[in-house]
Every structure is written in C-alpha cells, then in structure tokens.
Amino acid sequence: MPYIREIITDGHPTLRKVAKKVNLEELHDPLFQQLIDDMFETMYHAPGIGLAAPQVNISKRLFVVDLDDDVPGHGPLVVVNPKFSVTEGEIDSIEGCLSVPGMIGDLKRFERVVCTGFDRNGKKVELEGTGLFGRCLQHEMDHLDGVLYIDKARNIRPAVTEEEKAALAEVEAEGAALERNASEAVEPSAVPAIA
Numbered sequence: 025m026p027y028i029r030e031i032i033t034d035g036h037p038t039l040r041k042v043a044k045k046v047n048l049e050e051l052h053d054p055l056f057q058q059l060i061d062d063m064f065e066t067m068y069h070a071p072g073i074g075l076a077a078p079q080v081n082i083s084k085r086l087f088v089v090d091l092d093d094d095v096p097g098h099g100p101l102v103v104v105n106p107k108f109s110v111t112e113g114e115i116d117s118i119e120g121c122l123s124v125p126g127m128i129g130d131l132k133r134f135e136r137v138v139c140t141g142f143d144r145n146g147k148k149v150e151l152e153g154t155g156l157f158g159r160c161l162q163h164e165m166d167h168l169d170g171v172l173y174i175d176k177a178r179n180i181r182p183a184v185t186e187e188e189k190a191a192l193a194e195v196e197a198e199g200a201a202l203e204r205n206a207s208e209a210v211e212p213s214a215v216p217a218i219a
C-alpha cells in the first residue's frame with residue numbers, strides 16, 4: 025500500500041544536497057519500489073504534477089511526473105538518474121514548488137530538453153520535453169542538485185490573484201504554469217510582463 029510521505033520545505037538541509045546517483049540494483053529492492061509508489065501518492069495528494077525524491081527527504085536521483093493532461097508520454101512516469109542530453113532555447117516560466125508553499129516566481133527555462141534516464145524497472149528512457157512538461161522536467165532536475173526555483177526566480181511573491189491561486193491549486197505548482205492563464209490574458213496585471 026502506498027502512503028503519503030511528508031513533503032519537506034525550504035530550510036530543510038536535504039533540499040540543498042546534491043542527491044546521490046541510484047545504483048540500479050536498488051530497483052530490485054521492494055523498499056525502493058515502495059518509495060516510488062509513495063512518491064506518486066504524495067504528489068497526487070498534494071496535489072502536484074512533479075515530485076523529486078529529496079522533497080520527501082530521500083537524497084537520491086529520481087523524480088516522478090504526471091501532468092494529468094491526457095497527453096501520452098506526460099505521465100505517470102518516474103525517471104531514475106536523469107540527465108539532459110539536449111537543452112535549447114529559452115522561455116519564460118512562472119513556477120511554484122510544493123517545498124515553497126503558496127509562492128510563485130518568474131524565471132527562465134530552456135524551451136526544449138531531452139531527458140534520458142531509467143524507468144522503475146531499469147529500462148532506459150528518453151523523454152522530450154517542451155512547454156509545461158519540459159519546464160517540469162527542469163524543475164525536478166534542479167531538486168536533485170539542491171536547487172530550488174527561488175534561487176533563480178525574480179519577483180517571488182505569494183499567489184494572490186484568483187488566476188495565480190487557480191494555477192497554484194491546479195499544479196501546486198511544480199514546474200508550473202500560469203501559461204494558460206497568461207495566454208487567456210485574464211487581466212494583464214495578473215501575470216507580470218516579462219521583459
């Protein structure tokens with residue numbers, strides 16, 4: 025039975041460590057498989073669209089993602105020992121993080137990444153990410169290197185407007201996404217212009 029683990033928040037030292045590479049032999053350990061199940065359970069409960077192992081105080085290189093958007097390939101998926109083989113372009117991102125509750129900020133991300141790694145059975149995976157999916161992969165990868173989006177973001181602020189709260193509630197806001205709100209342009213002031 026999967027169970028919900030505690031998500032640690034900014035200030036906890038584990039979030040600042042470079043996480044250890046997973047020995048693929050560990051994938052045979054039922055406790056490791058349990059960790060993966062628990063990470064999904066914890067992410068869905070939060071709710072979020074991505075969660076990295078350090079956020080549940082496990083300093084190992086894996087994360088789970090599920091965009092819940094009915095697009096094949098957007099999850100549920102787990103990536104063990106992820107690496108980017110391609111990073112290109114630049115886009116504006118507005119992100120929040122389950123480990124920095126209630127806040128959002130503006131930052132730059134690569135427009136497109138290709139992420140390689142292993143699935144929960146040790147099979148090689150290669151994922152191409154653009155848009156929200158690509159930004160989510162980058163956000164989760166940062167967690168494995170002890171980096172939080174607030175290290176890179178400008179204009180870190182509480183999610184105040186209805187649009188911001190909606191975005192936060194929707195993805196609480198791993199690798200998130202006021203993208204849709206921005207494009208629907210509810211109120212120009214709701215999403216700060218990014219030069």
Ligand code: NI
Nearest residue numbers: 121122123198
């Ligand atoms: Ni996060």
